[in-house]
Each structure stands twice: as structure tokens, then as C-alpha cells.
Amino acid sequence: MITAVIIEDEINGLNNLKNLLNxxxxxxxxxxxxxxxxxxxxxxSDPNIKPDVAFLDISLPDGLIFQLLNQIRPIDFDIxxxxxxxxxxxxxxxxxxxxxxxKPIDPDMLREAVSRIKPRQSNQTDGRxxxxxxxxxxxxxxxxxSISALDGIYFVNIKDIVRFEAEDNYTHIYxxxxxxxxxxxxxxxxxxxLLPFNFYRVHKRHVINLNYMRKFVKxxxxxxxxxxxxxxxxxxxxRPAFMEQMRRLQEGL
Numbered sequence: 001m002i003t004a005v006i007i008e009d010e011i012n013g014l015n016n017l018k019n020l021l022n023x024x025x026x027x028x029x030x031x032x033x034x035x036x037x038x039x040x041x042x043x044x045s046d047p048n049i050k051p052d053v054a055f056l057d058i059s060l061p062d063g064l065i066f067q068l069l070n071q072i073r074p075i076d077f078d079i080x081x082x083x084x085x086x087x088x089x090x091x092x093x094x095x096x097x098x099x100x101x102x103k104p105i106d107p108d109m110l111r112e113a114v115s116r117i118k119p120r121q122s123n124q125t126d127g128r129x130x131x132x133x134x135x136x137x138x139x140x141x142x143x144x145x146s147i148s149a150l151d152g153i154y155f156v157n158i159k160d161i162v163r164f165e166a167e168d169n170y171t172h173i174y175x176x177x178x179x180x181x182x183x184x185x186x187x188x189x190x191x192x193x194l195l196p197f198n199f200y201r202v203h204k205r206h207v208i209n210l211n212y213m214r215k216f217v218k219x220x221x222x223x224x225x226x227x228x229x230x231x232x233x234x235x236x237x238x239r240p241a242f243m244e245q246m247r248r249l250q251e252g253l
Contacts, residue, residue, distance in 0.1 A: 002119055005032040005049065007040045007065065008057045008082065017055060017082065017105065024107045025114045028053075036060050040068040052119040053078040055101075058089060066133065075125040078117050088139055094193050096132035097146040097153060098125075116148075124153045131155065145193075147173060149181045156181075158197050162228060164190050164207040174228070176212070202242055203235045210249065 004021070008014040014033065021028045032049050034040040037060050043049055054077055056065045069075065080099035083089055093100040099113040128146050135142045147154045156175065165172040166187035173181040173190075183190075191201045198210045202224065215225040222239060224232040234242055 001029045002027055002052045002114070002117055003031045003050065004028050004053045004055060005034070005043065005051045006030060006055045007034045007043075007060070007068070008055070009035040009060050010057075011035075013057070013082075013103070020105055020107055020110055021114075024111050028114060037063045037065070037068045040065075041071050044068075044072045051077045053080060053114075053117050055080050055082050057081075058083045058086075069129060073126055073129075075129070076123070077125065078123050079125060079129075080113050080117075089136065091139070091193075092132045092136040094189070095135050095142070095145045096128045097148040098128050098132055122152065124155075127155055128153065147181055147183050148185070149183050151182075154181050158194065159209075159211070161194075161199075162209055162212045162226060163230070163232065164199075166205045174230075176228075178228075200242065200245060202238055203233050206232050208232060210245075216246070 034043045082101050084103050162174045171183045171187045201207045212227045222234045
């Protein structure tokens with residue numbers, strides 16, 4: 001069983017989440033509830049409350065959930081934020097590999113979020129929260145992201161990522177140090193996340209950091225040569241848009 005607590009101030013929202021968990025996630029056992037920051041601090045001060053995961057509303061009557069989390073750190077359980085759609089909050093979750101569910105709750109999304117919980121394994125929640133807070137409070141100064149990989153959680157500087165390569169539903173991430181990380185996310189997820197950071201999808205299997213391009217070889221089999229000497233094919237379908245992107249970069253647009 002996965003033990004869980006819920007911090008939610010709206011009684012209808014609380015009951016709805018409990019009912020959905022009972023119906024769609026029967027391996028989740030709810031061991032505690034709270035409706036405010038103060039109640040949450042009191043709940044977590046109970047030595048018998050040791051959850052595997054906490055479902056957390058971000059806005060509570062007496063403050064934001066981060067006031068609660070900062071008081072109980074270090075945190076040794078997983079977190080799933082339950083929130084109304086806020087683009088910057090969702091982005092912060094994605095960059096930090098923190099789970100989230102958007103209200104109104106979709107049962108499939110709930111099942112997927114719960115399936116990612118790995119009880120009694122190192123979750124590095126404190127480090128992920130640091131990245132979340134960094135983006136949530138100052139997205140324009142954001143420089144680091146969390147990668148949930150097959151063998152653990154990595155914290156990397158975005159500027160150090162050279163490229164992404166898709167393999168089924170996994171993605172290989174190559175760093176300028178030569179290290180390779182295999183993540184349990186699709187390449188499409190990383191494409192959407194990193195578009196503002198000068199990354200570009202040149203092929204169905206490849207997203208590259210444009211800062212690491214060395215050369216583009218033209219011709220029917222057009223390809224890129226990266227700084228690590230790897231050749232990356234530019235698909236015929238994506239080539240016109242890619243060449244337009246190159247023109248824009250050259251002109252400083």
C-alpha cells in the first residue's frame with residue numbers, strides 16, 4: 001500500500017479526491033488530512049504520520065503550501081500538487097519532476113501521477129522543491145531542471161544539455177560532460193519544456209541544443225554535426241522550418 005495525506009481546504013475538493021482515489025487507486029491508503037498550513041504542521045508533527053506521498057493544494061486559507069513545506073523539511077515523501085490550472089505552476093512542476101493534477105481532476109491523470117510514486121526509495125524531494133521554488137518565484141532567472149531517470153533523480157543545468165534522443169517512451173539525454181541520462185519521459189515532453197531555451201526538434205528522434213551545433217551539411221541527406229562530433233539527421237519534413245530558424249538566429253531575431 002501507498003500511504004498518503006491530503007492538504008486541501010475545500011471540503012468538496014477533499015471529498016472528491018478521496019472518492020477518486022478510492023475508486024481508481026485502491027493501493028492508496030489515506031492516513032491524514034488537513035485544511036490549512038497550521039493544521040498541516042500539526043499533522044506532520046505526529047510521529048505516526050509517515051506518508052509515502054502528500055496531495056497538496058497550493059493555496060490555503062492561511063498561506064501558500066510552501067510555508068508548510070519549509071517548516072517540515074527535510075521531506076522524505078513524494079509530492080503531488082493538486083491545483084487549478086496555472087501555467088507557471090505547471091511549468092515549475094515539469095522542470096522539477098514534481099507530480100501534479102489539474103482541477104477538475106481527470107481520473108487517468110490521477111492514476112498516472114500515483115503510478116510514478118516509488119515508496120521507500122530516495123525521492124530527493126528537497127532538491128526538487130528547490131528547483132520548483134526557483135522557477136515558481138522567478139521564471140526569467142531559471143537555469144536548472146530535475147530529470148527523473150531510470151536510476152534516480154538528476155539535477156542538471158539546462159545549458160549543459162547537448163541533445164535528446166528518443167527511444168520508444170524513454171529519452172536519452174546527453175550532457176556536455178559526456179554523461180548520458182535515460183529518462184522516463186517522452187521526447188515531446190522535453191521539446192515543449194525547453195523550447196524557450198534555444199532547443200529545437202530537428203527529427204522525430206532528436207531535439208538539440210542549438211548552442212552546440214557546429215555545422216549543417218546540406219543535401220538530400222542533410223544533417224548536423226554537433227560539438228561532440230555526433231551527426232544528427234534533419235528530417236526532410238522539418239528542414240524548411242529548421243532553415244527558417246537558422247535564418248532568424250543569423251539575423252539576431
